[in-house]
Amino acid sequence: MCRSLLETTKPYLVTTLRIPAAQTLLLFSQSIDTNSNFSRLVCDSWLLLEFPVPEAATNLLLKATKLRNKWEELLNLRLEAVQPAVRDESKSASSAFRLERELSSDLPRFMHTEIVYTLKRLMAADLKRLHVGPGAGEFAPLCPNPFHPSWESCPHPVKGGVQVNSYLTYNCLLQEEVTQEFDTWHCPSCDMVASLSPMERLLHAQTCPQKQDNADSRMEEEEPPGSRKPNSQPFNCEHCQKTLHLTPTEILRHKKQHSL
Ligand SMILES: [Zn+2]
Ligand SMILES: [Zn+2]
Ligand SMILES: [Zn+2]
Structure with missing residues (x-):
């Protein structure tokens, strides 16, 4: 369905799709470029996703990267398992089993996420002025990196912005207007109120002392049988x-x- 829609001869295709095209693109694109608040994402340098609610786009993108990380981890475990010298076979088998179980419930949930967006095919003229270019859009190293646990973020040498994992480059898209002031943001977990950029919000959410799912896993994992x-x-x-x-x-x- 995507293909027939995209292979249209119309110069621009602007539409709101009911099929999970955004989800599919975020899972399978070889490259994803974003602006500063994640409301514009360019996939494989030819499809532009635009989201009217940047927070929703941020969450969707974050979920997609988590799924891709799990998928990558699972593939690595599977590859390790067929090599002759596996250090701890039972441990990697149980990790693989856990990852499979998580993916089989997380993937359908992700694909069914309701989100409003538009999808547009970029034309040659758009592609000429797409990126901010080397040296622009830089950002302090992300620590911890919300997009990949072990990837060290670094400036992208061609596009500009920051490369945050093997396929995702943050803040490398040219935008019409650059807002330096950010709305006041209220952390839903710890009640902190501050004026933070979208990336700073994301970083806070990773390290928030009151982070909801941190509390969850602590509570659920520390359950001695005697208690x-x-x-x-x-x-x-x-x-x-x-x-x-x-x-x-x-x-x-x-x-x-x-x-x-
Ligand atoms: Zn399709
Ligand atoms: Zn917080
Ligand atoms: Zn539960």
Whole structure:
């Protein structure tokens, strides 16, 4: 369906698609270039995605990179497994199993994310003035890098901006107007209120002391068997992909935490 839409002879294609084209592009593009607030993403230097709500685009992109990281990790484990000298076979098999399980629930959820955007094919004229170029759009090294746990971000030598993983370059797109002032932002986890750039918000979300899913995993992983309450029962949380031992009240509270 995408193909027939894109192979149109019309010079510009501007449309809001119901099919998850954005999700597909974010998962499979060899290169993704972004502006400073992630509202414009150029995939493989010829398709432009524009999102009216930058926060939603940021979340979608972040989810896509997490899925791609997991996928990469899984492939590496699979490749290791067929090599003769595997250090810890059972450990890598269980990690592979965990990753597979996570991907099989995360992927469909990602593809079904409701998001509004437009998709446009860039023309030769657009491509001539697409990037800010070397030396522009630089940004302090991202630490921790929200897009890849072990990739050291660095200025892109051709496009400008910062390369944050093997396919994603942040802040390398030319934009009509550059806003240096940012709206006040309210962190939903720790109640901090500050004027932060979209990237600074993302970095804060990674390191926020009150980060919601940090608290989650701490709570769920540190469950010594002796601490189980007498009326607790095994509860298989589909969201966490874990079996927890909780009382009926705790189960309700746990479910509610995912619906927030
Ligand atoms: Zn299609
Ligand atoms: Zn916070
Ligand atoms: Zn859960």
